[in-house]
Amino acid sequence: MARALTEISGGSYPVTFSEVHKTVPTSNTLIDVDAQRAYYSLFYETNISDSTPESRSSLIKRLESVRSSLPPGGVILDLGAGKQILEAEHISQFGTPKTVYNWRGECVYAYNFLTVDHTPLRPDQLLAHDAPHVSHLKASGDQLDPIRDASLHVALSNLALDFMPRKSIEELHRVLVPGGRVFLNLSDPRSTIPNNLDDAYARMNYKMYGNRWTRKKPQKTEDRRTLLMLKNKRMLRDAKELFETNEQIWETFTSYGFSLLSVTNCSQEDSDGWRMHWWEVDLEKPPIENLVFKA
Numbered sequence: 264m265a266r267a268l269t270e271i272s273g274g275s276y277p278v279t280f281s282e283v284h285k286t287v288p289t290s291n292t293l294i295d296v297d298a299q300r301a302y303y304s305l306f307y308e309t310n311i312s313d314s315t316p317e318s319r320s321s322l323i324k325r326l327e328s329v330r331s332s333l334p335p336g337g338v339i340l341d342l343g344a345g346k347q348i349l350e351a352e353h354i355s356q357f358g359t360p361k362t363v364y365n366w367r368g369e370c371v372y373a374y375n376f377l378t379v380d381h382t383p384l385r386p387d388q389l390l391a392h393d394a395p396h397v398s399h400l401k402a403s404g405d406q407l408d409p410i411r412d413a414s415l416h417v418a419l420s421n422l423a424l425d426f427m428p429r430k431s432i433e434e435l436h437r438v439l440v441p442g443g444r445v446f447l448n449l450s451d452p453r454s455t456i457p458n459n460l461d462d463a464y465a466r467m468n469y470k471m472y473g474n475r476w477t478r479k480k481p482q483k484t485e486d487r488r489t490l491l492m493l494k495n496k497r498m499l500r501d502a503k504e505l506f507e508t509n510e511q512i513w514e515t516f517t518s519y520g521f522s523l524l525s526v527t528n529c530s531q532e533d534s535d536g537w538r539m540h541w542w543e544v545d546l547e548k549p550p551i552e553n554l555v556f557k558a
């Protein structure tokens with residue numbers, strides 16, 4: 264497998280193939296990418312991450328199951344990586360990605376992280392910025408144009424891919440090598456979207472702007488961030504992009520040409536008794552031999 268992956272990443276694979284799927288669903292236009300960016304720009308001014316440690320350690324564990332089979336120079340994509348918290352935690356567990364040579368001086372092992380996020384982040388905000396073999400690209404998941412077709416080997420996304428327009432799944436499929444693996448944690452609306460969302464939004468809006476008789480200027484940054492967060496959650500709820508069932512996950516990812524390896528609904532109770540739910544989804548872009556070749 265490693266040999267085939269290296270050939271493809273070098274751009275020398277000789278055949279043109281038409282993938283099993285052809286009808287890709289149209290991109291969901293209800294996702295307001297600018298609203299997301301506005302919220303996370305403010306959020307990252309004072310916070311390091313918007314995910315639980317458990318969700319990240321599960322991703323790191325799943326990544327470890329394939330990391331040693333990456334070809335030399337293999338690239339691990341982290342889509343919606345935020346401030347590179349996952350990479351920082353990976354480095355604190357396993358050290359910085361290193362290049363290993365055999366006795367003949369040939370590179371036998373090396374991997375790279377490529378983090379992608381559309382929120383503008385300064386280099387000093389990126390936690391693994393100084394680490395070797397970690398690069399960052401500011402881009403939206405549905406516009407990965409700077410990344411060549413079939414050039415990345417593994418992809419991760421922690422509670423982020425389902426916040427992006429659906430075209431991001433098509434882009435993910437495009438940039439991965441055949442046989443490339445994907446490890447996702449996806450939000451479960453039971454924990455992400457509170458029942459009283461509209462009330463909470465109306466109350467916060469009133470607190471900040473008053474009504475038409477008591478109109479006032481917004482005051483605190485903290486309030487502005489809360490309002491943007493609630494607005495974002497309403498947008499996500501109305502866009503109906505978050506996955507509620509295994510079947511929706513299966514249908515969506517297979518329609519973009521992925522094979523589903525496993526789906527698990529996980530939950531964890533925090534110290535305040537709040538139960539957090541999320542989906543763990545492992546996928547594969549089918550290897551060359553499973554693809555339908557053009558005559």
Ligand SMILES: C[S@@+](CC[C@H](N)C(=O)[O-])C[C@H]1O[C@@H](n2cnc3c(N)ncnc32)[C@H](O)[C@@H]1O
Pocket residue numbers: 296299300303311312313314319342343344345346348349379380381382402403404405420421422423426427428
């Ligand atoms: C819930 S946070 C998770 C961040 C990080 N993966 C973690 O574990 O802390 C969602 C992230 O997705 C990013 N995001 C949302 N929509 C995006 C898009 N269209 N393209 C790229 N990144 C996006 C946000 O900027 C944010 O950093």
